[in-house]
Amino acid sequence: MGEDGASTFTVDDTLLHMGFGKFQILVLAYAGMGWVSEAMEMMFLSFIGPAVQALWGLTYHQEGLITSVVFLGMLVGAYTWGVVSDKYGRRKGFLITAVVTSGAGFLSALSPNYISLIIFRCLVGLGLDGGPVLCSWFLEFIPAPSRGTWMVIFQAFWTFGTVSEASLAWFVMPRLGWRWLLVLSAIPSSVLLVFYVFAPESPRYLCLEGRKEETLAVLEKIARMNGAKLPSGILVSENEIELAEKSVPTEDTQLLQSEENGYETRRRHLIAVAPSFTRISSVNHALMDGILWKCIFILWTCITDNGVAQWT
Known part of the structure; x- marks a missing residue:
């Protein structure tokens, strides 16, 4: 919200x-x-x-x-x-x-x-x-x-x-x-x-870089060409949502007794951090995840085998 x-x-x-x-x-x-x-x-x-x-x-x-x-x-x-x-x-x-x-x-x-x-x-x-x-x-x-x-x-x-x-x-x-x-x-x-x-x-x-106006301009162009409309509301990046969710204080979370109060706390925190949010290198951080490294290694192996088979 x-x-x-x-x-x-x-x-x-x-x-x-x-x-x-x-x-x-x-x-x-x-x-x-x-x-x-x-x-x-x-x-x-x-x-x-x-x-x-x-x-x-x-x-x-x-x-x-x-x-x-x-x-x-x-x-x-x-x-x-x-x-x-x-x-x-x-x-x-x-x-x-x-x-x-x-x-x-x-x-x-x-x-x-x-x-x-x-x-x-x-x-x-x-x-x-x-x-x-x-x-x-x-x-x-x-x-x-x-x-x-x-x-x-x-x-x-x-x-x-x-x-x-x-x-x-x-x-x-x-x-x-x-x-x-x-x-x-x-x-x-x-x-x-x-x-x-x-x-x-x-x-x-553009959105991950915090360039919201340029992001909206591109999305509006897509909407015009596709004969559609943008959703109503405020554009946020996935990083902003992730940051807001991870930054909710544990003490406050333990005090929440209802789903409605928990959602409201996250909403307010998102509003607080969104204006100051500029750039977060989440891509590089995500690539260090063990599961992704396994996928990357498998892809490297497949591409290498394909190249060897094609050029020998």
Whole structure:
């Protein structure tokens, strides 16, 4: 409840209230283009090695290094872009990755020698592992109960990207060569830059950062496009609710004899802490939880096994 008795709502409450609509479809198309771009750049690794080996007379070890440096760049980017997107926003995170990926992709096509190609492909790998930022950004616009379903649907863009790259290579390589294939493969990431101005920041990120006015502006835009209305009441973040619940004095709690009094105490405390609440790094704290670490380890294992199976 708000200061004057009004109800409160969170970003997740709002997304659930408005449902999936036109706005989410546009966000899916934008984020999906980034996933297509990543798939195409990864699939390209299967075609560039033999072509460059024949052109520059490379050894098999040198040819293999063209692929290896991409994964080296991804190893660095996997952590880097997560930190960037958490600190500066999802929007800035995938902007930088799109600039790096598209820029390095076009420069790869202009590589005059083997060393320059290695450097540019490593930079492509650095940008490629920003792809999960787009996935997270998209899912933060989806109502919580539907996120699992839409995450699976989102993966279809990867399949589309790999099929597109294989088809493109079949048509372009014999006629125009590998340099033109590089140029065409970098176009999807460039599309992200063209439409970047229309991409909103994640309302969840904005709310956790305490930027309530910007959060409401994004939520109102979603409501207009989906033909819905915002819930009535005051917007609060999950962190504010959690902080309020954890900060209720134990002595007072023991004195409460009814559910109504307990709820009223929590409401008043939430009102007291909400104005001074600015930023709480709950994400980093949550990641230290043992259960989450187990899940992360399992995911790492699955992704590693999938990579080994795909590239051996």
